[in-house]
Amino acid sequence: MRIRPYEPSTDRAALWSLKRSFELGLGSDTGGDEKAQVYEDKLTDEYREGYLEWVDRCVEECPTAVTVAEAERANDDNGTGESRDGTETGTVGEYEPTSETTPHLVGYVFVLPDSFAYVWDAAVLNELFVSDADRGTGVADDLMDAAIETARDQELPLERFVLDVDRQNDRAQAFYRRHGFDHWGELVARPLSASDSQSSKTLEDDGEHEK
Numbered sequence: 001m002r003i004r005p006y007e008p009s010t011d012r013a014a015l016w017s018l019k020r021s022f023e024l025g026l027g028s029d030t031g032g033d034e035k036a037q038v039y040e041d042k043l044t045d046e047y048r049e050g051y052l053e054w055v056d057r058c059v060e061e062c063p064t065a066v067t068v069a070e071a072e073r074a075n076d077d078n079g080t081g082e083s084r085d086g087t088e089t090g091t092v093g094e095y096e097p098t099s100e101t102t103p104h105l106v107g108y109v110f111v112l113p114d115s116f117a118y119v120w121d122a123a124v125l126n127e128l129f130v131s132d133a134d135r136g137t138g139v140a141d142d143l144m145d146a147a148i149e150t151a152r153d154q155e156l157p158l159e160r161f162v163l164d165v166d167r168q169n170d171r172a173q174a175f176y177r178r179h180g181f182d183h184w185g186e187l188v189a190r191p192l193s194a195s196d197s198q199s200s201k202t203l204e205d206d207g208e209h210e211k
Contacts, residue, residue, distance in 0.1 A: 001139060010102075011068060015052070015055070026166070067143060107131060117156050120162055121157040123150075130143070161181075
């Protein structure tokens, strides 16, 4: 397995395939059918082009902003139909190269450039994803190590590396704890829809009257 910086001229299609699997996994693994549909619906051609252009800008600013894991062989199953960790290959979300010249990327990590530190005052881990067949093989650990090195090279107001993780994603939470991450503040959110906001306010008011 080769851990290396993302190369826009050769890796765009492969990165998008992984990004798409990452988004679909967020929708299906951490919510119901409604959330899964929302995540799937946003993955339009326009979204793809906008995302890849943003990645290009980030990589131009910081060459190691995106680091990828490239498999040494296109079919890494030793002819057995199983991956190195014993799981069957061809699972949903696994990247399949489109041609012999397309790099076989099995994972990536995306650290925002330090210009984004004005938002969080810290380094930000935006995305980390490894295909199903390569989980449990150490690839995610190697990508995290690369991400930490990128973060350490940044000029930051606070010497912190932050990320958000869904509270329902037990596997991810365990992984980040193993790499030294702990709770630091709390991220809260509200709907932008006026009707949703009013519904939330009504529920809060009702709760206050019951006290």
